[in-house]
Amino acid sequence: MKRSLGAKTLLYPTPVLVVGSYHADGRPNVMTAAWGGIACSKPPCVCVSLRAATATHGNLIARKAFTISLPNSAQAAAADYFGLVSGRKTDKFAATGLTPVRSELVDAPYVAEFALVLECEVTAVHELGLHTQFVGEVKDVKIDEACLDEDGHIDTAKLDPLAFAPETGAYFALGALIGRAFSLGKSFVAKEGS
Amino acid sequence: MKRSLGAKTLLYPTPVLVVGSYHADGRPNVMTAAWGGIACSKPPCVCVSLRAATATHGNLIARKAFTISLPNSAQAAAADYFGLVSGRKTDKFAATGLTPVRSELVDAPYVAEFALVLECEVTAVHELGLHTQFVGEVKDVKIDEACLDEDGHIDTAKLDPLAFAPETGAYFALGALIGRAFSLGKSFVAKEGS
Numbered sequence: 001m002k003r004s005l006g007a008k009t010l011l012y013p014t015p016v017l018v019v020g021s022y023h024a025d026g027r028p029n030v031m032t033a034a035w036g037g038i039a040c041s042k043p044p045c046v047c048v049s050l051r052a053a054t055a056t057h058g059n060l061i062a063r064k065a066f067t068i069s070l071p072n073s074a075q076a077a078a079a080d081y082f083g084l085v086s087g088r089k090t091d092k093f094a095a096t097g098l099t100p101v102r103s104e105l106v107d108a109p110y111v112a113e114f115a116l117v118l119e120c121e122v123t124a125v126h127e128l129g130l131h132t133q134f135v136g137e138v139k140d141v142k143i144d145e146a147c148l149d150e151d152g153h154i155d156t157a158k159l160d161p162l163a164f165a166p167e168t169g170a171y172f173a174l175g176a177l178i179g180r181a182f183s184l185g186k187s188f189v190a191k192e193g194s
Numbered sequence: 195m196k197r198s199l200g201a202k203t204l205l206y207p208t209p210v211l212v213v214g215s216y217h218a219d220g221r222p223n224v225m226t227a228a229w230g231g232i233a234c235s236k237p238p239c240v241c242v243s244l245r246a247a248t249a250t251h252g253n254l255i256a257r258k259a260f261t262i263s264l265p266n267s268a269q270a271a272a273a274d275y276f277g278l279v280s281g282r283k284t285d286k287f288a289a290t291g292l293t294p295v296r297s298e299l300v301d302a303p304y305v306a307e308f309a310l311v312l313e314c315e316v317t318a319v320h321e322l323g324l325h326t327q328f329v330g331e332v333k334d335v336k337i338d339e340a341c342l343d344e345d346g347h348i349d350t351a352k353l354d355p356l357a358f359a360p361e362t363g364a365y366f367a368l369g370a371l372i373g374r375a376f377s378l379g380k381s382f383v384a385k386e387g388s
Contacts, residue, residue, distance in 0.1 A: 005336065007238050035234070141199040182363060
């Protein structure tokens with residue numbers, strides 16, 4: 001039996017996106033957002049939605065660039081802090097002891113200590129209501145070599161990304177491997193032919 | 195030391211979104227997409243990106259509506275199958291033994307057996323390249339009562355949503371609870387004041 005919960009943004013899980021940008025005076029800033037994801041394969045694009053009230057929103061409008069740094073489970077407290085306070089008055093890098101690195105490809109900083117980084121140019125801005133959606137074309141992905149397996153592929157367990165649950169506001173680590181895409185479902189393809 | 199992987203859509207995790215729509219002849223269809231997420235809080239909006247080659251893309255253009263049904267880990271094979279074959283020639287509901295339910299709010303069907311359902315009206319269509327991004331305003335969320343706790347909140351463990359890892363194409367269950375948003379990061383706020 002299903003119960004109606006009303007019109008809400010309940011979708012599970014969301015990623016935990018630490019968005020890097022420069023203030024007008026050149027200071028590096030980061031904020032954490034969970035409303036976003038992958039938007040297009042070619043060109044490779046991601047999207048992230050920000051409220052106009054945030055400093056990061058203004059920075060992305062002005063600089064047309066941002067980074068996404070992905071925290072792991074041990075970095076969850078810092079990532080959560082990045083969403084708690086405004087970068088207008090606070091140096092969030094100094095407060096957490098993390099290191100801003102200037103991207104060589106886009107006009108934005110990323111977090112040195114976070115293993116996976118996407119460097120993005122803003123290619124579209126969509127006003128959706130309370131949130132503005134920024135579409136960013138990925139110019140490069142950088143990853144800590146420690147998170148790669150022997151074949152140079154990303155080892156998800158070593159990356160250890162956070163998954164976010166709206167409503168309860170819980171951060172989870174990833175758990176058991178359930179199966180592989182374009183493989184697990186083949187059992188039903190076989191049934192079709194039988 | 196970071197290594198460059200090139201311009202790719204590597205963001206972790208993504209949700210596993212089973213998108214329900216009606217074909218022109220009224221047959222219900224579902225496909226699975228991982229490029230999407232929450233897009234706006236007010237009005238509540240989600241987004242999902244689809245290739246123009248898919249039947250679902252045409253259905254959403256024509257009907258201006260879709261649903262998202264969230265599979266749990268035991269339903270991963272069916273969800274994967276929904277992404278393996280085209281609904282143009284195949285009745286994916288019949289093949290998996292799952293049940294289409296006509297939404298009373300939007301012109302689209304959802305999967306009865308999947309615990310969480312979002313009923314959405316298409317409010318914007320963004321051509322990004324290979325993928326078209328559909329923004330859907332959430333008209334209602336419906337959930338199996340078995341996934342609610344005593345207070346009527348979603349119990350994420352009972353919902354048991356899938357998390358997807360691009361590149362490796364792995365489906366994961368959620369794992370350990372790491373902490374709570376707007377709480378975990380307060381340790382750094384305390385340090386500011388010290």
